[in-house]
Amino acid sequence: MSKPMLLEEFTRLPPALTVDCVDGLSGAIDAVATRAAPSHRFLRYGWFAAGLRAYGGHARTITVSREGEPVAALPIVPAGPAWAKLVAIPGCYWPFRSFPVREDAGVEAVEALLPRLAREARALRVGPVYDGDPGLELFKEAARNQGWALLDRFVADSFALDIAAERAEGTWPRNSTLKKNRFHEKHLGSHGALDWSFVSGGDWNAAAFDALAEIEEKSWIAARTDGSDAKFTTTGHGAFWRAAAEDPVLAGMMWAAMLRVDDAPSAFSFDMNAGALKYAIANSYDPAFAKHSPGKLLYYRNLVRAIEDGISDVDWGAGDSGYKQVIGAAKGPAIRDWLFVRPGIDALAGKLLRGAWKRTGRSETGSAPAEAERVLDAEKGDDAREKREGADD
Structure with a gap:
Protein backbone atom coordinates (compact mmCIF):
# COMPACT_ATOMS: atom_id res chain seq x y z
CA MET A 1 0.00 0.00 0.00
CA SER A 2 1.49 3.32 -1.08
CA LYS A 3 2.05 6.09 1.42
CA PRO A 4 0.01 9.31 0.99
CA MET A 5 2.04 12.22 -0.38
CA LEU A 6 2.83 15.05 1.97
CA LEU A 7 1.73 18.58 1.04
CA GLU A 8 5.32 19.78 0.63
CA GLU A 9 5.94 17.03 -1.91
CA PHE A 10 3.48 18.52 -4.40
CA THR A 11 4.98 20.78 -7.07
CA ARG A 12 2.93 23.96 -7.35
CA LEU A 13 2.15 24.71 -10.98
CA PRO A 14 2.50 28.32 -12.14
CA PRO A 15 -0.78 30.20 -12.53
CA ALA A 16 -2.37 29.64 -15.91
CA LEU A 17 -1.88 32.50 -18.39
CA THR A 18 -4.22 33.17 -21.30
CA VAL A 19 -3.61 35.56 -24.18
CA ASP A 20 -6.30 37.30 -26.19
CA CYS A 21 -6.22 39.79 -29.04
CA VAL A 22 -9.30 41.88 -29.78
CA ASP A 23 -10.15 44.41 -32.45
CA GLY A 24 -10.26 47.90 -30.93
CA LEU A 25 -9.41 48.86 -27.36
CA SER A 26 -10.11 46.22 -24.74
CA GLY A 27 -12.16 46.92 -21.63
CA ALA A 28 -9.46 45.02 -19.74
CA ILE A 29 -7.16 48.06 -20.03
CA ASP A 30 -8.80 49.80 -17.07
CA ALA A 31 -8.71 46.65 -14.94
CA VAL A 32 -4.93 46.49 -15.47
CA ALA A 33 -4.31 50.23 -15.08
CA THR A 34 -6.18 50.34 -11.77
CA ARG A 35 -3.67 47.88 -10.31
CA ALA A 36 -0.58 49.28 -12.05
CA ALA A 37 2.07 51.32 -10.27
CA PRO A 38 0.49 54.62 -9.12
CA SER A 39 2.74 56.49 -11.55
CA HIS A 40 1.18 54.59 -14.47
CA ARG A 41 -2.50 54.54 -13.57
CA PHE A 42 -3.25 57.21 -16.15
CA LEU A 43 -2.68 54.58 -18.88
CA ARG A 44 -6.39 53.94 -19.08
CA TYR A 45 -8.86 53.10 -21.83
CA GLY A 46 -9.75 56.80 -22.04
CA TRP A 47 -6.09 57.74 -22.48
CA PHE A 48 -5.62 55.49 -25.49
CA ALA A 49 -9.07 56.33 -26.88
CA ALA A 50 -8.15 60.02 -26.73
CA GLY A 51 -4.99 59.25 -28.70
CA LEU A 52 -6.98 57.46 -31.41
CA ARG A 53 -9.49 60.29 -31.61
CA ALA A 54 -6.85 63.00 -31.80
CA TYR A 55 -4.20 61.32 -33.96
CA GLY A 56 -6.10 58.60 -35.81
CA GLY A 57 -5.40 54.91 -36.20
CA HIS A 58 -7.27 51.66 -35.67
CA ALA A 59 -6.25 49.78 -32.55
CA ARG A 60 -6.02 46.15 -31.54
CA THR A 61 -5.34 45.11 -27.96
CA ILE A 62 -3.37 42.09 -26.77
CA THR A 63 -4.21 41.15 -23.19
CA VAL A 64 -2.69 38.63 -20.83
CA SER A 65 -4.79 37.20 -18.00
CA ARG A 66 -3.66 35.17 -15.03
CA GLU A 67 -6.31 32.82 -13.68
CA GLY A 68 -8.95 34.96 -15.34
CA GLU A 69 -7.68 38.37 -14.18
CA PRO A 70 -5.94 40.68 -16.71
CA VAL A 71 -2.36 41.52 -15.75
CA ALA A 72 -1.09 43.24 -18.92
CA ALA A 73 -2.75 45.08 -21.78
CA LEU A 74 -0.91 46.18 -24.93
CA PRO A 75 -2.88 48.41 -27.32
CA ILE A 76 -1.23 48.76 -30.75
CA VAL A 77 -1.85 50.76 -33.92
CA PRO A 78 -0.19 50.49 -37.35
CA ALA A 79 2.80 52.80 -37.85
CA GLY A 80 4.67 53.61 -41.03
CA PRO A 81 4.00 52.01 -44.43
CA ALA A 82 1.66 49.01 -44.41
CA TRP A 83 4.23 46.69 -46.01
CA ALA A 84 6.61 47.23 -43.05
CA LYS A 85 4.11 45.76 -40.54
CA LEU A 86 5.26 48.08 -37.76
CA VAL A 87 3.03 48.93 -34.81
CA ALA A 88 3.21 51.48 -32.02
CA ILE A 89 1.41 52.24 -28.78
CA PRO A 90 -1.28 54.91 -29.17
CA GLY A 91 -1.75 57.74 -26.70
CA CYS A 92 0.23 60.90 -26.09
CA TYR A 93 3.94 61.66 -25.76
CA TRP A 94 3.39 63.60 -22.51
CA PRO A 95 4.47 62.40 -20.06
CA PHE A 96 5.51 59.27 -22.04
CA ARG A 97 4.20 56.39 -24.14
CA SER A 98 3.88 53.02 -22.49
CA PHE A 99 1.30 50.36 -21.67
CA PRO A 100 -0.21 49.20 -18.36
CA VAL A 101 0.98 46.17 -16.42
CA ARG A 102 -0.19 45.19 -12.96
CA GLU A 103 2.32 45.79 -10.18
CA ASP A 104 2.43 42.05 -9.47
CA ALA A 105 2.93 41.04 -13.11
CA GLY A 106 6.09 39.07 -13.86
CA VAL A 107 8.16 38.60 -16.98
CA GLU A 108 6.15 35.49 -17.80
CA ALA A 109 3.17 37.72 -18.63
CA VAL A 110 5.07 39.46 -21.42
CA GLU A 111 6.68 36.19 -22.53
CA ALA A 112 3.16 34.88 -23.07
CA LEU A 113 2.22 38.01 -25.01
CA LEU A 114 5.15 38.09 -27.44
CA PRO A 115 4.22 35.16 -29.74
CA ARG A 116 0.81 36.77 -30.34
CA LEU A 117 2.46 40.12 -31.03
CA ALA A 118 4.81 38.44 -33.53
CA ARG A 119 1.75 37.31 -35.51
CA GLU A 120 0.47 40.89 -35.59
CA ALA A 121 3.64 42.79 -36.51
CA ARG A 122 7.31 42.64 -37.44
CA ALA A 123 8.25 45.24 -34.87
CA LEU A 124 6.79 47.29 -32.02
CA ARG A 125 7.80 50.81 -31.08
CA VAL A 126 7.68 51.56 -27.36
CA GLY A 127 8.37 55.15 -26.37
CA PRO A 128 9.62 57.68 -25.90
CA VAL A 129 9.66 56.18 -22.42
CA TYR A 130 11.77 56.42 -19.28
CA ASP A 131 14.47 53.96 -18.30
CA GLY A 132 13.03 51.75 -15.58
CA ASP A 133 9.45 51.91 -16.87
CA PRO A 134 7.73 48.75 -15.49
CA GLY A 135 6.25 47.60 -18.80
CA LEU A 136 9.45 48.39 -20.68
CA GLU A 137 11.68 46.45 -18.30
CA LEU A 138 9.47 43.36 -18.46
CA PHE A 139 9.35 43.68 -22.24
CA LYS A 140 13.13 43.93 -22.54
CA GLU A 141 13.73 40.81 -20.44
CA ALA A 142 11.03 38.77 -22.19
CA ALA A 143 12.14 39.89 -25.65
CA ARG A 144 15.77 38.92 -25.01
CA ASN A 145 14.63 35.54 -23.70
CA GLN A 146 12.75 34.86 -26.94
CA GLY A 147 15.29 36.12 -29.47
CA TRP A 148 13.79 39.48 -30.35
CA ALA A 149 16.14 42.27 -31.45
CA LEU A 150 16.15 45.35 -29.20
CA LEU A 151 16.99 48.74 -30.72
CA ASP A 152 17.09 51.94 -28.68
CA ARG A 153 17.89 55.58 -29.31
CA PHE A 154 18.48 58.26 -26.70
CA VAL A 155 15.94 61.08 -26.71
CA ALA A 156 16.73 63.25 -23.69
CA ASP A 157 17.48 63.36 -20.00
CA SER A 158 14.58 63.91 -17.65
CA PHE A 159 14.65 66.14 -14.60
CA ALA A 160 12.99 65.43 -11.27
CA GLY A 332 16.46 61.78 -13.62
CA PRO A 333 16.10 58.66 -15.80
CA ALA A 334 17.00 58.87 -19.47
CA ILE A 335 14.18 58.92 -22.00
CA ARG A 336 14.60 56.53 -24.93
CA ASP A 337 12.72 55.31 -27.97
CA TRP A 338 12.67 51.52 -28.46
CA LEU A 339 12.03 49.12 -31.33
CA PHE A 340 11.39 45.45 -30.58
CA VAL A 341 11.83 43.31 -33.71
CA ARG A 342 10.41 39.77 -33.83
CA PRO A 343 12.71 36.72 -33.97
CA GLY A 344 14.11 35.25 -37.15
CA ILE A 345 15.17 37.09 -40.27
CA ASP A 346 13.45 40.28 -39.05
CA ALA A 347 15.55 40.29 -35.88
CA LEU A 348 18.71 39.77 -37.93
CA ALA A 349 17.79 42.73 -40.12
CA GLY A 350 17.00 44.75 -37.01
CA LYS A 351 20.42 44.10 -35.54
CA LEU A 352 22.02 45.35 -38.75
CA LEU A 353 19.99 48.56 -38.47
CA ARG A 354 20.70 49.11 -34.77
CA GLY A 355 23.39 51.70 -35.41
CA ALA A 356 21.25 53.63 -37.89
CA TRP A 357 18.34 53.75 -35.42
CA LYS A 358 20.61 54.95 -32.63
CA ARG A 359 22.01 57.74 -34.82
CA THR A 360 18.50 59.14 -35.36
CA GLY A 361 18.48 59.98 -31.66
CA ARG A 362 20.83 62.15 -29.62
CA SER A 363 24.26 61.44 -28.29
CA GLU A 364 24.02 60.91 -24.55
CA THR A 365 27.15 63.02 -24.10
CA GLY A 366 26.28 65.51 -26.83
CA SER A 367 24.98 69.04 -26.73
CA ALA A 368 21.37 70.04 -26.14
CA PRO A 369 18.97 69.07 -28.94
CA ALA A 370 17.87 71.72 -31.39
CA GLU A 371 14.36 71.74 -29.92
CA ALA A 372 15.64 72.42 -26.41
Whole structure:
Protein backbone atom coordinates (compact mmCIF):
# COMPACT_ATOMS: atom_id res chain seq x y z
CA MET A 1 0.00 0.00 0.00
CA SER A 2 1.49 3.32 -1.08
CA LYS A 3 2.05 6.09 1.42
CA PRO A 4 0.01 9.31 0.99
CA MET A 5 2.04 12.22 -0.38
CA LEU A 6 2.83 15.05 1.97
CA LEU A 7 1.73 18.58 1.04
CA GLU A 8 5.32 19.78 0.63
CA GLU A 9 5.94 17.03 -1.91
CA PHE A 10 3.48 18.52 -4.40
CA THR A 11 4.98 20.78 -7.07
CA ARG A 12 2.93 23.96 -7.35
CA LEU A 13 2.15 24.71 -10.98
CA PRO A 14 2.50 28.32 -12.14
CA PRO A 15 -0.78 30.20 -12.53
CA ALA A 16 -2.37 29.64 -15.91
CA LEU A 17 -1.88 32.50 -18.39
CA THR A 18 -4.22 33.17 -21.30
CA VAL A 19 -3.61 35.56 -24.18
CA ASP A 20 -6.30 37.30 -26.19
CA CYS A 21 -6.22 39.79 -29.04
CA VAL A 22 -9.30 41.88 -29.78
CA ASP A 23 -10.15 44.41 -32.45
CA GLY A 24 -10.26 47.90 -30.93
CA LEU A 25 -9.41 48.86 -27.36
CA SER A 26 -10.11 46.22 -24.74
CA GLY A 27 -12.16 46.92 -21.63
CA ALA A 28 -9.46 45.02 -19.74
CA ILE A 29 -7.16 48.06 -20.03
CA ASP A 30 -8.80 49.80 -17.07
CA ALA A 31 -8.71 46.65 -14.94
CA VAL A 32 -4.93 46.49 -15.47
CA ALA A 33 -4.31 50.23 -15.08
CA THR A 34 -6.18 50.34 -11.77
CA ARG A 35 -3.67 47.88 -10.31
CA ALA A 36 -0.58 49.28 -12.05
CA ALA A 37 2.07 51.32 -10.27
CA PRO A 38 0.49 54.62 -9.12
CA SER A 39 2.74 56.49 -11.55
CA HIS A 40 1.18 54.59 -14.47
CA ARG A 41 -2.50 54.54 -13.57
CA PHE A 42 -3.25 57.21 -16.15
CA LEU A 43 -2.68 54.58 -18.88
CA ARG A 44 -6.39 53.94 -19.08
CA TYR A 45 -8.86 53.10 -21.83
CA GLY A 46 -9.75 56.80 -22.04
CA TRP A 47 -6.09 57.74 -22.48
CA PHE A 48 -5.62 55.49 -25.49
CA ALA A 49 -9.07 56.33 -26.88
CA ALA A 50 -8.15 60.02 -26.73
CA GLY A 51 -4.99 59.25 -28.70
CA LEU A 52 -6.98 57.46 -31.41
CA ARG A 53 -9.49 60.29 -31.61
CA ALA A 54 -6.85 63.00 -31.80
CA TYR A 55 -4.20 61.32 -33.96
CA GLY A 56 -6.10 58.60 -35.81
CA GLY A 57 -5.40 54.91 -36.20
CA HIS A 58 -7.27 51.66 -35.67
CA ALA A 59 -6.25 49.78 -32.55
CA ARG A 60 -6.02 46.15 -31.54
CA THR A 61 -5.34 45.11 -27.96
CA ILE A 62 -3.37 42.09 -26.77
CA THR A 63 -4.21 41.15 -23.19
CA VAL A 64 -2.69 38.63 -20.83
CA SER A 65 -4.79 37.20 -18.00
CA ARG A 66 -3.66 35.17 -15.03
CA GLU A 67 -6.31 32.82 -13.68
CA GLY A 68 -8.95 34.96 -15.34
CA GLU A 69 -7.68 38.37 -14.18
CA PRO A 70 -5.94 40.68 -16.71
CA VAL A 71 -2.36 41.52 -15.75
CA ALA A 72 -1.09 43.24 -18.92
CA ALA A 73 -2.75 45.08 -21.78
CA LEU A 74 -0.91 46.18 -24.93
CA PRO A 75 -2.88 48.41 -27.32
CA ILE A 76 -1.23 48.76 -30.75
CA VAL A 77 -1.85 50.76 -33.92
CA PRO A 78 -0.19 50.49 -37.35
CA ALA A 79 2.80 52.80 -37.85
CA GLY A 80 4.67 53.61 -41.03
CA PRO A 81 4.00 52.01 -44.43
CA ALA A 82 1.66 49.01 -44.41
CA TRP A 83 4.23 46.69 -46.01
CA ALA A 84 6.61 47.23 -43.05
CA LYS A 85 4.11 45.76 -40.54
CA LEU A 86 5.26 48.08 -37.76
CA VAL A 87 3.03 48.93 -34.81
CA ALA A 88 3.21 51.48 -32.02
CA ILE A 89 1.41 52.24 -28.78
CA PRO A 90 -1.28 54.91 -29.17
CA GLY A 91 -1.75 57.74 -26.70
CA CYS A 92 0.23 60.90 -26.09
CA TYR A 93 3.94 61.66 -25.76
CA TRP A 94 3.39 63.60 -22.51
CA PRO A 95 4.47 62.40 -20.06
CA PHE A 96 5.51 59.27 -22.04
CA ARG A 97 4.20 56.39 -24.14
CA SER A 98 3.88 53.02 -22.49
CA PHE A 99 1.30 50.36 -21.67
CA PRO A 100 -0.21 49.20 -18.36
CA VAL A 101 0.98 46.17 -16.42
CA ARG A 102 -0.19 45.19 -12.96
CA GLU A 103 2.32 45.79 -10.18
CA ASP A 104 2.43 42.05 -9.47
CA ALA A 105 2.93 41.04 -13.11
CA GLY A 106 6.09 39.07 -13.86
CA VAL A 107 8.16 38.60 -16.98
CA GLU A 108 6.15 35.49 -17.80
CA ALA A 109 3.17 37.72 -18.63
CA VAL A 110 5.07 39.46 -21.42
CA GLU A 111 6.68 36.19 -22.53
CA ALA A 112 3.16 34.88 -23.07
CA LEU A 113 2.22 38.01 -25.01
CA LEU A 114 5.15 38.09 -27.44
CA PRO A 115 4.22 35.16 -29.74
CA ARG A 116 0.81 36.77 -30.34
CA LEU A 117 2.46 40.12 -31.03
CA ALA A 118 4.81 38.44 -33.53
CA ARG A 119 1.75 37.31 -35.51
CA GLU A 120 0.47 40.89 -35.59
CA ALA A 121 3.64 42.79 -36.51
CA ARG A 122 7.31 42.64 -37.44
CA ALA A 123 8.25 45.24 -34.87
CA LEU A 124 6.79 47.29 -32.02
CA ARG A 125 7.80 50.81 -31.08
CA VAL A 126 7.68 51.56 -27.36
CA GLY A 127 8.37 55.15 -26.37
CA PRO A 128 9.62 57.68 -25.90
CA VAL A 129 9.66 56.18 -22.42
CA TYR A 130 11.77 56.42 -19.28
CA ASP A 131 14.47 53.96 -18.30
CA GLY A 132 13.03 51.75 -15.58
CA ASP A 133 9.45 51.91 -16.87
CA PRO A 134 7.73 48.75 -15.49
CA GLY A 135 6.25 47.60 -18.80
CA LEU A 136 9.45 48.39 -20.68
CA GLU A 137 11.68 46.45 -18.30
CA LEU A 138 9.47 43.36 -18.46
CA PHE A 139 9.35 43.68 -22.24
CA LYS A 140 13.13 43.93 -22.54
CA GLU A 141 13.73 40.81 -20.44
CA ALA A 142 11.03 38.77 -22.19
CA ALA A 143 12.14 39.89 -25.65
CA ARG A 144 15.77 38.92 -25.01
CA ASN A 145 14.63 35.54 -23.70
CA GLN A 146 12.75 34.86 -26.94
CA GLY A 147 15.29 36.12 -29.47
CA TRP A 148 13.79 39.48 -30.35
CA ALA A 149 16.14 42.27 -31.45
CA LEU A 150 16.15 45.35 -29.20
CA LEU A 151 16.99 48.74 -30.72
CA ASP A 152 17.09 51.94 -28.68
CA ARG A 153 17.89 55.58 -29.31
CA PHE A 154 18.48 58.26 -26.70
CA VAL A 155 15.94 61.08 -26.71
CA ALA A 156 16.73 63.25 -23.69
CA ASP A 157 17.48 63.36 -20.00
CA SER A 158 14.58 63.91 -17.65
CA PHE A 159 14.65 66.14 -14.60
CA ALA A 160 12.99 65.43 -11.27
CA LEU A 161 12.37 67.40 -8.10
CA ASP A 162 12.33 65.51 -4.81
CA ILE A 163 10.21 67.87 -2.73
CA ALA A 164 10.37 65.63 0.32
CA ALA A 165 14.17 65.67 0.27
CA GLU A 166 14.29 69.44 -0.25
CA ARG A 167 11.97 70.00 2.70
CA ALA A 168 13.97 67.60 4.87
CA GLU A 169 17.02 69.83 4.37
CA GLY A 170 15.17 72.95 5.49
CA THR A 171 12.36 75.33 4.59
CA TRP A 172 11.29 74.95 0.99
CA PRO A 173 10.52 77.12 -0.85
CA ARG A 174 13.08 79.39 0.78
CA ASN A 175 11.81 82.49 2.53
CA SER A 176 14.05 84.60 0.28
CA THR A 177 12.38 83.07 -2.79
CA LEU A 178 8.91 83.80 -1.45
CA LYS A 179 9.97 87.37 -0.61
CA LYS A 180 11.15 87.92 -4.19
CA ASN A 181 7.94 86.39 -5.48
CA ARG A 182 5.87 88.82 -3.40
CA PHE A 183 7.89 91.68 -4.89
CA HIS A 184 7.13 90.50 -8.42
CA GLU A 185 3.46 89.92 -7.57
CA LYS A 186 3.17 93.49 -6.32
CA HIS A 187 4.47 94.88 -9.61
CA LEU A 188 2.48 92.39 -11.68
CA GLY A 189 -0.62 93.68 -9.88
CA SER A 190 -0.05 97.10 -11.45
CA HIS A 191 -1.42 95.57 -14.67
CA GLY A 192 -4.74 94.66 -13.08
CA ALA A 193 -6.46 92.45 -10.51
CA LEU A 194 -4.68 89.11 -10.07
CA ASP A 195 -6.69 85.92 -9.77
CA TRP A 196 -4.87 82.66 -8.91
CA SER A 197 -6.90 79.47 -9.28
CA PHE A 198 -6.70 75.73 -9.93
CA VAL A 199 -8.57 73.49 -12.37
CA SER A 200 -9.13 69.75 -11.92
CA GLY A 201 -11.76 67.03 -12.01
CA GLY A 202 -15.22 68.35 -12.81
CA ASP A 203 -13.81 71.82 -13.54
CA TRP A 204 -12.56 70.64 -16.92
CA ASN A 205 -14.87 72.00 -19.60
CA ALA A 206 -14.59 73.80 -22.93
CA ALA A 207 -14.03 77.17 -21.26
CA ALA A 208 -11.14 75.84 -19.17
CA PHE A 209 -9.37 74.40 -22.21
CA ASP A 210 -10.10 77.55 -24.21
CA ALA A 211 -8.33 79.59 -21.53
CA LEU A 212 -5.20 77.42 -21.79
CA ALA A 213 -5.27 77.69 -25.58
CA GLU A 214 -5.68 81.47 -25.39
CA ILE A 215 -2.50 81.77 -23.33
CA GLU A 216 -0.56 79.54 -25.74
CA GLU A 217 -1.75 81.60 -28.70
CA LYS A 218 -0.21 84.71 -27.08
CA SER A 219 3.01 82.96 -26.09
CA TRP A 220 6.40 82.36 -27.68
CA ILE A 221 5.20 79.05 -29.09
CA ALA A 222 2.82 80.87 -31.43
CA ALA A 223 5.28 83.67 -32.21
CA ARG A 224 8.40 81.55 -32.80
CA THR A 225 7.05 78.21 -34.12
CA ASP A 226 4.32 76.82 -36.35
CA GLY A 227 2.30 76.06 -33.21
CA SER A 228 2.10 72.32 -33.81
CA ASP A 229 3.71 71.57 -30.43
CA ALA A 230 1.18 73.62 -28.46
CA LYS A 231 -0.67 71.42 -26.01
CA PHE A 232 -4.15 72.96 -26.06
CA THR A 233 -4.76 74.77 -29.35
CA THR A 234 -6.76 73.36 -32.24
CA THR A 235 -3.60 73.29 -34.37
CA GLY A 236 -1.68 71.58 -31.57
CA HIS A 237 -2.72 68.77 -29.25
CA GLY A 238 -5.88 70.29 -27.84
CA ALA A 239 -8.10 67.52 -29.20
CA PHE A 240 -6.22 64.92 -27.16
CA TRP A 241 -6.55 66.61 -23.79
CA ARG A 242 -10.20 67.50 -24.30
CA ALA A 243 -10.94 63.88 -25.17
CA ALA A 244 -8.91 62.54 -22.23
CA ALA A 245 -10.88 64.71 -19.80
CA GLU A 246 -14.05 62.81 -20.74
CA ASP A 247 -12.77 60.00 -18.49
CA PRO A 248 -13.58 61.25 -14.98
CA VAL A 249 -10.61 59.37 -13.52
CA LEU A 250 -8.22 61.07 -15.93
CA ALA A 251 -9.95 64.41 -15.38
CA GLY A 252 -9.26 63.99 -11.68
CA MET A 253 -5.55 63.53 -12.41
CA MET A 254 -5.34 66.48 -14.81
CA TRP A 255 -4.41 69.67 -12.99
CA ALA A 256 -3.83 73.27 -14.02
CA ALA A 257 -2.71 76.30 -12.04
CA MET A 258 -4.09 79.46 -13.65
CA LEU A 259 -3.31 83.17 -13.42
CA ARG A 260 -5.75 85.74 -14.75
CA VAL A 261 -4.98 89.45 -14.90
CA ASP A 262 -8.18 91.51 -14.95
CA ASP A 263 -10.04 88.28 -15.84
CA ALA A 264 -7.84 87.66 -18.91
CA PRO A 265 -6.04 84.26 -18.95
CA SER A 266 -2.36 85.17 -18.58
CA ALA A 267 -0.36 82.13 -17.41
CA PHE A 268 -0.84 78.43 -16.72
CA SER A 269 1.03 75.39 -15.45
CA PHE A 270 -0.48 72.05 -16.50
CA ASP A 271 0.27 68.75 -14.77
CA MET A 272 -0.89 65.18 -14.28
CA ASN A 273 -1.06 64.13 -10.63
CA ALA A 274 -0.41 60.41 -10.23
CA GLY A 275 -0.51 59.55 -6.55
CA ALA A 276 2.34 61.39 -4.82
CA LEU A 277 3.98 62.16 -8.19
CA LYS A 278 3.25 65.23 -10.29
CA TYR A 279 4.11 65.17 -14.01
CA ALA A 280 4.82 68.75 -15.09
CA ILE A 281 3.67 68.67 -18.70
CA ALA A 282 3.30 72.24 -19.96
CA ASN A 283 3.44 75.85 -18.88
CA SER A 284 3.06 79.12 -20.72
CA TYR A 285 2.39 82.80 -20.17
CA ASP A 286 1.45 86.04 -21.92
CA PRO A 287 4.74 87.76 -22.85
CA ALA A 288 3.15 91.12 -22.06
CA PHE A 289 3.91 90.32 -18.40
CA ALA A 290 7.27 88.64 -18.90
CA LYS A 291 9.35 91.14 -16.92
CA HIS A 292 7.39 90.21 -13.78
CA SER A 293 8.15 86.46 -14.12
CA PRO A 294 4.53 85.22 -14.16
CA GLY A 295 5.65 81.68 -14.93
CA LYS A 296 7.87 81.56 -11.86
CA LEU A 297 5.20 83.05 -9.61
CA LEU A 298 2.64 80.55 -10.81
CA TYR A 299 4.71 77.39 -10.57
CA TYR A 300 5.87 78.22 -7.05
CA ARG A 301 2.24 78.69 -6.01
CA ASN A 302 1.48 75.42 -7.76
CA LEU A 303 4.22 73.56 -5.90
CA VAL A 304 3.18 74.96 -2.54
CA ARG A 305 -0.35 73.69 -3.23
CA ALA A 306 1.12 70.35 -4.34
CA ILE A 307 2.82 69.96 -0.96
CA GLU A 308 -0.52 70.58 0.76
CA ASP A 309 -2.06 67.88 -1.45
CA GLY A 310 0.57 65.28 -0.53
CA ILE A 311 2.76 65.48 -3.64
CA SER A 312 6.34 64.49 -2.80
CA ASP A 313 7.98 64.34 -6.26
CA VAL A 314 7.75 66.32 -9.49
CA ASP A 315 8.75 64.87 -12.85
CA TRP A 316 9.70 67.84 -15.04
CA GLY A 317 10.30 65.74 -18.14
CA ALA A 318 12.79 66.78 -20.80
CA GLY A 319 13.71 70.12 -22.30
CA ASP A 320 15.52 73.17 -20.97
CA SER A 321 16.97 72.36 -17.56
CA GLY A 322 17.71 75.96 -16.53
CA TYR A 323 14.65 76.93 -14.53
CA LYS A 324 14.18 73.34 -13.36
CA GLN A 325 17.61 73.22 -11.73
CA VAL A 326 17.06 76.64 -10.18
CA ILE A 327 14.17 75.23 -8.14
CA GLY A 328 16.16 72.13 -7.14
CA ALA A 329 15.47 69.58 -9.88
CA ALA A 330 18.18 67.03 -10.66
CA LYS A 331 18.80 64.77 -13.64
CA GLY A 332 16.46 61.78 -13.62
CA PRO A 333 16.10 58.66 -15.80
CA ALA A 334 17.00 58.87 -19.47
CA ILE A 335 14.18 58.92 -22.00
CA ARG A 336 14.60 56.53 -24.93
CA ASP A 337 12.72 55.31 -27.97
CA TRP A 338 12.67 51.52 -28.46
CA LEU A 339 12.03 49.12 -31.33
CA PHE A 340 11.39 45.45 -30.58
CA VAL A 341 11.83 43.31 -33.71
CA ARG A 342 10.41 39.77 -33.83
CA PRO A 343 12.71 36.72 -33.97
CA GLY A 344 14.11 35.25 -37.15
CA ILE A 345 15.17 37.09 -40.27
CA ASP A 346 13.45 40.28 -39.05
CA ALA A 347 15.55 40.29 -35.88
CA LEU A 348 18.71 39.77 -37.93
CA ALA A 349 17.79 42.73 -40.12
CA GLY A 350 17.00 44.75 -37.01
CA LYS A 351 20.42 44.10 -35.54
CA LEU A 352 22.02 45.35 -38.75
CA LEU A 353 19.99 48.56 -38.47
CA ARG A 354 20.70 49.11 -34.77
CA GLY A 355 23.39 51.70 -35.41
CA ALA A 356 21.25 53.63 -37.89
CA TRP A 357 18.34 53.75 -35.42
CA LYS A 358 20.61 54.95 -32.63
CA ARG A 359 22.01 57.74 -34.82
CA THR A 360 18.50 59.14 -35.36
CA GLY A 361 18.48 59.98 -31.66
CA ARG A 362 20.83 62.15 -29.62
CA SER A 363 24.26 61.44 -28.29
CA GLU A 364 24.02 60.91 -24.55
CA THR A 365 27.15 63.02 -24.10
CA GLY A 366 26.28 65.51 -26.83
CA SER A 367 24.98 69.04 -26.73
CA ALA A 368 21.37 70.04 -26.14
CA PRO A 369 18.97 69.07 -28.94
CA ALA A 370 17.87 71.72 -31.39
CA GLU A 371 14.36 71.74 -29.92
CA ALA A 372 15.64 72.42 -26.41
CA GLU A 373 17.93 75.16 -27.73
CA ARG A 374 14.99 76.78 -29.53
CA VAL A 375 12.84 76.70 -26.42
CA LEU A 376 15.65 78.15 -24.33
CA ASP A 377 16.19 80.96 -26.85
CA ALA A 378 12.47 81.74 -26.92
CA GLU A 379 12.21 81.91 -23.15
CA LYS A 380 15.60 83.38 -22.33
CA GLY A 381 14.24 86.73 -21.20
CA ASP A 382 12.08 85.35 -18.38
CA ASP A 383 14.33 82.40 -17.63
CA ALA A 384 17.43 84.55 -17.33
CA ARG A 385 15.78 86.60 -14.61
CA GLU A 386 14.62 83.48 -12.82
CA LYS A 387 18.11 82.00 -12.93
CA ARG A 388 19.63 85.20 -11.51
CA GLU A 389 17.09 85.27 -8.72
CA GLY A 390 17.70 81.59 -7.99
CA ALA A 391 21.44 82.24 -7.76
CA ASP A 392 20.75 84.96 -5.19
CA ASP A 393 18.69 82.65 -2.93
